[in-house]
Amino acid sequence: MQRIGVLTSGGDASGMNSCIRAVVRKAIYHGLEVIGINRGYSGFVDADMGPMNLGSVADIIGKGGTILHTARSKRFMTKEGRALAYENVQRFGIQGLVVIGGDGSFTGANIFQQEYGLPVICVPGTIDNDIAGTDYTIGFDTAVNNVVDAINKIRDTATSHERTFVIEVMGRHAGHIALAAGLAGGAESILIPEIPYNIDDICKKLLSGIRRGKLHSVILVAEGAASGIDIGQKIKELTGFDTKVTILGHLQRGGSPSSFDRILAARLGAKAVELLMAGETNKMVGMKAGEIVATDLAEVIGKSSPINKEMYELAKILSI
Structure with missing residues (x-):
């Protein structure tokens, strides 16, 4: 050759x-x-x-x-x-x-x-x-770091204004970015395509946090699991919390x-x-x-890498 x-x-x-x-x-x-x-x-x-x-x-x-x-x-x-x-x-x-x-x-x-x-x-x-x-x-690693950086910055504002923030990230068919960034960034809830979610359970968790003195929360949503805008609206309707939505979009792709x-x-x-x-x-x-x-x-073709369910459960435990 x-x-x-x-x-x-x-x-x-x-x-x-x-x-x-x-x-x-x-x-x-x-x-x-x-x-x-x-x-x-x-x-x-x-x-x-x-x-x-x-x-x-x-x-x-x-x-x-x-x-x-x-x-x-x-x-x-x-x-x-x-x-x-x-x-x-x-x-x-x-x-x-x-x-x-x-x-x-x-x-x-x-x-x-x-x-x-x-x-x-x-x-x-x-x-x-x-x-x-x-x-x-x-x-993948760079994209996760980009999301975690965004979570850190948004959390500063969420803390200052005592708000709930929903962050939508990429992942139409796979929730790897949302899961890894959510665990690294301490998200209160992580929504991914591979695992069904219940909006009532998410809201109960938010309300429980408020009762113990928590003043802000970050919800991470993979685009394939739900629309960040829809999730933000439902949370606002069910809890009355001042909820803001950020869609990171192509900011996740670029950078060194x-x-x-x-x-x-x-x-x-x-x-x-x-x-x-x-x-x-x-x-x-x-x-x-x-x-x-x-x-x-x-x-390889037509197959996908499975989500790490142990990591997903760990993220749930650490966000109580």
Whole structure:
């Protein structure tokens, strides 16, 4: 193998740049050439790509987002679009591909490999931490830290004004961000898609807190569990508390990646190159119990990482 391609796809996640850097420099160290593919599979189809060198990834380790950009491509979902992508594979002499993204990105890589035989190694990059086969995905730790920082700031205002605050965070299908940030930030209640909630129980807990002298509360809501606005309105109706709602939105995605995400990205990106050099394909690199492992894509695609129920119960106990 002499030349590989690398792309980022799906939602951006802090640490993607750290991973790109690792892929490029690890490959060059071993004498490989690297083609950077811009805008995900869209650039794959449109030939929006070009060579990368050591300088291409200088000073990006601490930058959020992705220098290769990311976009969704409906054309790549068609056989005609993938045929154009393969023409570009041949044109640029790409002999292996590293895909940094989530489940949808992995699905596209798997289909392309089966149709054209191009070796592919996938790296989990998504703030949702919902990919099977790994304990952590690139960007999750940074997103959690962003939410905890917001909780700390909002709690200052909640305390000053003696109010209840509802904070809505990302997580349409998975509540990992809400759970981790809620435990770290001391949220009084955490609502996630995986576990049903009862608004009456939440209000009883708030009222119980008031009776023992508690003057403020923070409720964390994953967007897939409920609307933060709706929860705030129901709490106000049932308790009469002055309830405010904050929707963090894309503030969770950006910012300089945490040290954990930088190290994780470096290890996963380097391992992806090693696997391609070893002739492996249709694998995802991930971290399990602190070790870097490779898992068949067939065991990853369409599956999700389960919520830690012990952690959820602990958060409930500590917020009494």
